[in-house]
Structure formats: structure tokens, C-alpha cells
Amino acid sequence: MALHINNLSKTYSNGVQALKNVTLTIPQGMFGLLGPNGAGKSSLMRTLATLQQADSGSVTLNDIDVLKEKDKVRKLLGYLPQEFGVYPKISSYNMLSHIAALKGISNKGERKDLVESLLKKTNLWDVRNKSLGTYSGGMKQRFGIAQALIGDPRLIIVDEPTAGLDPAERVRFHNLLSEIGANTIVILSTHIVDDVSNLCNNMAIICLGEVVLQGNPISLTEGVKGKIWKKAIEKSDLEQYKADMQVISTHLKSGQTIIHVLSDVQPDPSFESSPANLEDVYFSEISSRMDSALA
Known part of the structure; x- marks a missing residue:
């Protein structure tokens, strides 16, 4: 499985050209997308996650046209945006169970096992019955990671995922990403160079909406x-x-x-x-x- 991005461009209504003919091939495994704030990383991630339409270009995931067959993409997608909201009065356990049901996991026993596994992987088991509105920033981020992993996604997009995590949580998250990245396309969008250096075999640098460099981190160094x-x-x-x-x-x-x-x-x-x-x-x-x- 591979994600092919070809000449992707996006200009917003205020005239800002966020993406300028972005071309990338992203293979299975961990792929790092590095760039400063305002580089176009989030615009690219939102486009790949089917949340906004590109002006031109094409994106294919194997034989799926990502820009046109959005429902097919969403069935295979796990997405953790840079900023996301939560329902403050519902527990993480119940919310993850609800999301799993929406993703088609109808068997109650299967859904229960999945939710419990994700809560333990993201170190939220002890607070599984607390309302999301009481969670700290780091806990909400871990919840976001858990929901992105529901449904055995084949494409996982995480946008600035370690923001708000303390050092121990960051290491735990890195280990989790490394584990799932063995059989999945995982796109890690970040401005933290060490995250890419430690985790990714392939990467690209994007600046002012353009891909300026891509390759293996060791070879580039x-x-x-x-x-x-x-x-x-x-x-x-x-x-x-x-x-x-x-x-x-x-x-x-x-x-x-x-x-x-x-x-x-x-x-x-x-x-x-x-x-x-x-x-x-x-x-x-x-x-x-x-x-x-x-x-």
C-alpha cells in the first residue's frame, strides 16, 4: 500500500496559497512531514483526511481516488488533528465505544475488547469513567490518539501529536506509533525534528506550501x-x-x-x-x- 500525491495545490479565499504543486509518494511505514508553523502541513493533512477539497492535483491510496472517493478513504482512515474538541460530559470509555459503533464495529464484545485495549495502550484506563471535560491537555491528546486507532485503519494521519504530552507520555506515544507503523501508512506531521529523526524511515520537509526536500533521514543527514x-x-x-x-x-x-x-x-x-x-x-x-x- 502507498499514498501517491501529485501536483496538489490549494489556495484559500483570503488569497493564501497553502499548497503549491505538492508531489510525494508515501510508502507503508512511518513518514515524517517536517515544517515550520504556516508551512502548509495542516492544509495537506486536512486535504488527505478528506476535510477540504484541493484546487488541483490528485491523490490515490492504492486504487482509491482520495479526492473523489471520500467515503472509501474514511473507512480506512485514522486521523488526529492538531486541534480537536471533545464532548465534556461523556466518559472516554463511552465515547470510544460510540465512535467504534459509528465505524461499523457492531459486535458488543468485539467493541468492548477494542475500547479496553486502546484505553490501556494510551494510559487512560484508570480514568476511563471520568468525563472528558475533566481531562488535562495531555490526557485529551491521548484520547485523540485512541480514537484515531479505531477500526484498524490503513492510513493514519497525526498532526502535531506530541503537543501537550510530558516526556514519559511522549516516549509512550512514540512506542505506540512505531508498533502500528509496521503494517500501516502513518503520516506524522510535526515541527519537532527529534520526533521524525527517532521514528521515521522516510520524510519530507515542506516550507511555504512547497516540498523542498524528501528522503531517508539518515541519508539526508x-x-x-x-x-x-x-x-x-x-x-x-x-x-x-x-x-x-x-x-x-x-x-x-x-x-x-x-x-x-x-x-x-x-x-x-x-x-x-x-x-x-x-x-x-x-x-x-x-x-x-x-x-x-x-x-
Whole structure:
């Protein structure tokens, strides 16, 4: 099974072009979609989840036309949007049971076993009878994950799924995704580079509505190996460094501003080589594009 996206475009009524001829092939397994806020990730996810219509292009899931055969897609789809509401007065147990019934799981015993399994997988078993309105943000996120897994979906779309999760919950969620990703297409849309680095064998970077890079995270990281240089500078000197070099990222450490520069050769003796990682790949691709957009 594979998802084929070809020249997909979407412009909203306010004139914002959210997707610009997006073309991707997403195979079975975990696929990471990286991009900054406003890159077009959620627009792409909503289109794939049949919640909005594209202006042009095509999407196929095996022999299913995703843009036209929406009912067929929904039978195979599990979706966790970035933001979702809950019915505040119903328990997670009853709500999951109701959703399972809507998805066609009519056998009460089968439905009971499924709901109990999902509640345990998402660490909600102990609060299964509490109303959803009393749940914390992280608990609601885990409930969202549980409902996305109902019905043995063949395509699972999760949009910024680790938002609101504490470190232990995040690790648990990663393990769950890895388990289900072995036999399913799982699209993980996020701006957290480590999530993609830890989980995905395939990925793409999207920026300003366009796919700017795609491939295997390890192979992509090899492409910048030996080209990343770092240096601690005064914050007041940052703009000058940006003018003179390709500064791809900055961060504070112990009160100092650390810059990462992409260069085939050592910029000057004051720079030291830095081991390349996926974050360097990500920032090297989006930094110049975002700067140009803001100029």
C-alpha cells in the first residue's frame, strides 16, 4: 500500500496559497512531514483526511481516488488533528465505544475488547469513567490518539501529536506509533525534528506550501556531514554573521549565542566542526526561504 500525491495545490479565499504543486509518494511505514508553523502541513493533512477539497492535483491510496472517493478513504482512515474538541460530559470509555459503533464495529464484545485495549495502550484506563471535560491537555491528546486507532485503519494521519504530552507520555506515544507503523501508512506531521529523526524511515520537509526536500533521514543527514560549523558569538554580532555567512540556526547556551553555519570549508579558525544531525538539514533548507519570505 502507498499514498501517491501529485501536483496538489490549494489556495484559500483570503488569497493564501497553502499548497503549491505538492508531489510525494508515501510508502507503508512511518513518514515524517517536517515544517515550520504556516508551512502548509495542516492544509495537506486536512486535504488527505478528506476535510477540504484541493484546487488541483490528485491523490490515490492504492486504487482509491482520495479526492473523489471520500467515503472509501474514511473507512480506512485514522486521523488526529492538531486541534480537536471533545464532548465534556461523556466518559472516554463511552465515547470510544460510540465512535467504534459509528465505524461499523457492531459486535458488543468485539467493541468492548477494542475500547479496553486502546484505553490501556494510551494510559487512560484508570480514568476511563471520568468525563472528558475533566481531562488535562495531555490526557485529551491521548484520547485523540485512541480514537484515531479505531477500526484498524490503513492510513493514519497525526498532526502535531506530541503537543501537550510530558516526556514519559511522549516516549509512550512514540512506542505506540512505531508498533502500528509496521503494517500501516502513518503520516506524522510535526515541527519537532527529534520526533521524525527517532521514528521515521522516510520524510519530507515542506516550507511555504512547497516540498523542498524528501528522503531517508539518515541519508539526508549524510548530505551535510562535515559542512556544519559552530561558534559562540555576541548577540549584537549576529546580523553581521548572517550577512557574511549562511547561518542556518542560532540558540542560547549558558548565556551565549551559538550559531550553526553551513559551509563546505571552515569559515575561519574561530569556528569548530559540529556533528551534523537532522535539525541541521531542516534549518539549512528552511532558513533562507523563510528569510526571503520575510524580506
